[in-house]
Amino acid sequence: MRASSRTDIVGVDIGGTKIAAGYIGGGGRLVQTGVEPTTPGDGAANVAAVHRLLAHPDLDGSPVVGVSMATTMDENGALRDPHNWFGWRGVDLAELLRTDRREFVVVADAEAGAVGEAMIGASSGDQRALYVTVGTGIAHCFVEAGRPLSGAHKSAYFSGYTTPARCSWDGCDAPYVERISSGTAIARDFLGEERGDTRLVFDAARTGDRHARQIIEHAAWHLGVLIADLMLIYDPDSVVIGGGLGTGADSYRQRVAEVARGHLTVEHTRGIPIRRAGLGGSSCWAGAILVAREQCTDRAISEDAHTLISTQGRLP
Numbered sequence: 031m032r033a034s035s036r037t038d039i040v041g042v043d044i045g046g047t048k049i050a051a052g053y054i055g056g057g058g059r060l061v062q063t064g065v066e067p068t069t070p071g072d073g074a075a076n077v078a079a080v081h082r083l084l085a086h087p088d089l090d091g092s093p094v095v096g097v098s099m100a101t102t103m104d105e106n107g108a109l110r111d112p113h114n115w116f117g118w119r120g121v122d123l124a125e126l127l128r129t130d131r132r133e134f135v136v137v138a139d140a141e142a143g144a145v146g147e148a149m150i151g152a153s154s155g156d157q158r159a160l161y162v163t164v165g166t167g168i169a170h171c172f173v174e175a176g177r178p179l180s181g182a183h184k185s186a187y188f189s190g191y192t193t194p195a196r197c198s199w200d201g202c203d204a205p206y207v208e209r210i211s212s213g214t215a216i217a218r219d220f221l222g223e224e225r226g227d228t229r230l231v232f233d234a235a236r237t238g239d240r241h242a243r244q245i246i247e248h249a250a251w252h253l254g255v256l257i258a259d260l261m262l263i264y265d266p267d268s269v270v271i272g273g274g275l276g277t278g279a280d281s282y283r284q285r286v287a288e289v290a291r292g293h294l295t296v297e298h299t300r301g302i303p304i305r306r307a308g309l310g311g312s313s314c315w316a317g318a319i320l321v322a323r324e325q326c327t328d329r330a331i332s333e334d335a336h337t338l339i340s341t342q343g344r345l346p
């Protein structure tokens with residue numbers, strides 16, 4: 031049997047630096063089939079990259095594609111893309127990508143990652159799961175019984191835009207937390223370049239660079255406080271930290287969790303587990319597959335995905 035005949039719904043994750051595609055394969059295995067770089071501000075190049083990834087023989091026959099998008103959509107489905115990072119501001123991406131033989135379901139990445147982790151990842155089995163994604167930006171999504179809370183304006187994910195808590199650092203005047211604690215903020219503050227490689231900052235900190243250490247500690251402090259606040263607001267069974275930086279930099283995630291616990295004065299909230307995303311770099315495209323499945327109930331999801339979900343007992 032051709033793989034594509036088993037994968038009715040496949041997934042694409044469009045992130046700030048790269049675009050990845052994959053499917054849920056035999057026994058619920060997550061199979062990533064390819065990665066392409068994101069082209070800053072060039073919508074046509076990014077559309078072409080998505081179609082190139084979907085031409086992979088394992089994905090080619092799929093009639094439905096779940097797309098995780100590293101921005102949000104308004105109530106009418108138009109992408110917000112506020113800095114025109116992808117060249118798609120105001121665009122209906124599902125419409126733009128649609129072909130004669132393919133439908134697209136576009137989901138905000140925070141929601142896709144949250145659903146992926148809640149159904150088949152690090153918080154599977156939990157009724158109420160809070161997911162925080164930390165990478166190019168910062169966002170969160172709360173999932174209850176498999177259903178993501180999306181809000182009145184499809185923007186119940188905007189924790190990155192909340193005002194920073196009072197800290198003791200000199201000259202801390204960022205307008206919102208994402209400007210301090212995201213990968214782009216850390217890169218900008220140390221390298222002077224938003225699109226710089228955040229790993230260079232962590233490397234410098236490891237070899238004793240005081241400035242790099244201060245930037246990372248300050249970033250971890252603000253993110254930890256933010257997560258503590260979210261834990262008090264949502265009272266989840268578990269918290270999962272995902273995203274490129276959230277899963278890639280263990281020391282950062284661990285420090286963030288430590289700061290969060292240190293700020294929680296409510297005892298039972300302090301005991302809520304804070305975990306690393308279990309699906310790693312695949313949570314967004316895998317979650318987009320699961321969301322697309324919910325929205326395309328007339329289409330069959332692959333037997334393997336069904337097996338995986340029912341095994342996990344997470345069918346909403």
Ligand SMILES: [Zn+2]
Binds near residue numbers: 197199202
């Ligand atoms: Zn500060």
